[in-house]
Amino acid sequence: MEDKQIIELYFARNEKAILESQQKYGAFCRSIAWNLLSNREDSEECVNDTMHAAWNAIPPTRPNSLRAFLGGITRKLALMVFRKRTAKKRNDGIAQSLDELLEMVPSSQDVEKSVEMKELTECINSWLGSLPQPDRVLFVRRYWFGDTVSELAGKADMTPNRLAQKLFSMRKQLKTFLEKEGVAL
Amino acid sequence: MSDENRNKKEKIYHAITEISEKYIDEAADYSFEKHVSRKGLISMIPWKTVGTAAALILVAGGIIALASYLSGKGEAKEPTYVTTTPYEPTGLTPTEADPTTTTTVGTDSTSDESDPSSTGESRISDPTFGSDVKMAPSSDCSWDEWVPGPGEVNMCSALVNAADNESDPNALYAVDIEVIFYDDHKEAISVEQYPELIEEKMRAEEKRMIDLGYDMYRVTKSSCGYSRIAKVTFQGTMTREQLIWFTSDPSCGYYMCWIPKEEA
Numbered sequence: 181m182e183d184k185q186i187i188e189l190y191f192a193r194n195e196k197a198i199l200e201s202q203q204k205y206g207a208f209c210r211s212i213a214w215n216l217l218s219n220r221e222d223s224e225e226c227v228n229d230t231m232h233a234a235w236n237a238i239p240p241t242r243p244n245s246l247r248a249f250l251g252g253i254t255r256k257l258a259l260m261v262f263r264k265r266t267a268k269k270r271n272d273g274i275a276q277s278l279d280e281l282l283e284m285v286p287s288s289q290d291v292e293k294s295v296e297m298k299e300l301t302e303c304i305n306s307w308l309g310s311l312p313q314p315d316r317v318l319f320v321r322r323y324w325f326g327d328t329v330s331e332l333a334g335k336a337d338m339t340p341n342r343l344a345q346k347l348f349s350m351r352k353q354l355k356t357f358l359e360k361e362g363v364a365l
Numbered sequence: 366m367s368d369e370n371r372n373k374k375e376k377i378y379h380a381i382t383e384i385s386e387k388y389i390d391e392a393a394d395y396s397f398e399k400h401v402s403r404k405g406l407i408s409m410i411p412w413k414t415v416g417t418a419a420a421l422i423l424v425a426g427g428i429i430a431l432a433s434y435l436s437g438k439g440e441a442k443e444p445t446y447v448t449t450t451p452y453e454p455t456g457l458t459p460t461e462a463d464p465t466t467t468t469t470v471g472t473d474s475t476s477d478e479s480d481p482s483s484t485g486e487s488r489i490s491d492p493t494f495g496s497d498v499k500m501a502p503s504s505d506c507s508w509d510e511w512v513p514g515p516g517e518v519n520m521c522s523a524l525v526n527a528a529d530n531e532s533d534p535n536a537l538y539a540v541d542i543e544v545i546f547y548d549d550h551k552e553a554i555s556v557e558q559y560p561e562l563i564e565e566k567m568r569a570e571e572k573r574m575i576d577l578g579y580d581m582y583r584v585t586k587s588s589c590g591y592s593r594i595a596k597v598t599f600q601g602t603m604t605r606e607q608l609i610w611f612t613s614d615p616s617c618g619y620y621m622c623w624i625p626k627e628e629a
Contacts, residue, residue: 208393247393248386255382259375300380308388313395320392323381335397 190238215326
């Protein structure tokens with residue numbers, strides 16, 4: 181079923197919308213949750229919660245891309261699960277990804293000068309737009325989809341070492357870009 | 366993890382979560398298979414045979430050939446160069462590193478894109494090419510950004526950036542490439558240690574470059590400052606496509622001169 185049709189089902193408050201979403205994007209959301217949480221049970225819970233959240237959000241929201249919309253919810257829910265878990269133990273998947281992300285955040289002593297999330301996202305979008313497509317895809321797959329370096333290297337037919345270098349270089353570029361844009365967190 | 370760090374991480378995590386849907390869809394739909402096939406990619410590159418076979422293999426004549434090539438382009442704009450700060454291989458103290466030994470990457474563009482005033486770059490004289498050249502700030506491309514793997518060529522993102530900033534697809538880029546040899550412990554090795562083996566690897570590397578159609582010449586081996594380190598410098602020209610492909614080569618196979626520990 182086309183995304184538009186599924187969205188119409190949501191708007192019609194037809195529960196088939198959830199089933200269709202599960203069918204079409206369940207695996208996609210599951211892989212995102214899995215990449216971040218590395219736990220089958222938690223991942224499954226995230227996917228179910230994603231569908232529930234989508235049901236509550238549509239309408240009024242009318243997503244342009246149902247896939248990205250659902251994946252975004254999964255990411256947010258995965259972070260919440262992660263937060264709960266960190267009290268118990270460190271998780272390698274998301275923790276490592278978060279550690280890497282920290283490198284690209286310019287430091288600032290002045291919290292007052294923090295930019296709004298939207299502005300930060302716009303900056304990242306703008307930076308992503310300046311990248312060659314293969315680099316952009318690698319970045320998004322690593323930091324949005326949460327693909328592991330070795331998995332992504334396999335897909336891209338690169339050595340993990342080389343990919344890690346490439347990602348490192350991109351993070352530095354983003355950091356420089358954010359600094360130039362005056363973005364500090 | 367401190368609260369401050371956690372907040373920062375979560376902020377960037379959320380910001381990335383909210384990136385444009387088009388990039389998410391793009392990444393989801395992207396077919397790596399289509400893009401990483403070496404054969405496919407090679408066939409897309411408009412190979413250009415420059416010079417004669419004899420010139421290509423003339424090691425000593427390489428630099429002269431390149432200089433003549435560049436000077437022969439009377440109508441060309443001044444080449445644009447991006448320098449990098451020298452990489453200091455393990456085992457060398459900073460004082461042993463020759464600050465003049467840099468890797469340069471630049472354009473020998475025939476287009477009107479290379480306006481020096483537009484970039485704010487400083488101008489210095491490059492003895493290699495005997496002309497006034499444009500130098501980008503070294504911070505644009507630091508070796509720190511590029512941690513070479515075993516035998517991996519020492520390059521950095523400036524190569525790609527230089528190509529990306531040039532809109533003329535037919536522009537030729539004057540490129541210097543340094544290949545430093547490492548053992549599989551990522552320790553740079555010296556020419557003195559394995560002279561024959563390194564010579565053999567260098568020849569193989571040179572042959573690969575030629576076989577793949579790059580107009581690259583081997584000009585030096587183990588240059589000053591890094592004399593203890595096995596290093597070969599290639600100079601030549603590449604098209605934009607070649608540059609991009611070269612710098613994003615998925616396996617580094619053809620420019621990786623890895624000397625396995627057991628062999629060394």
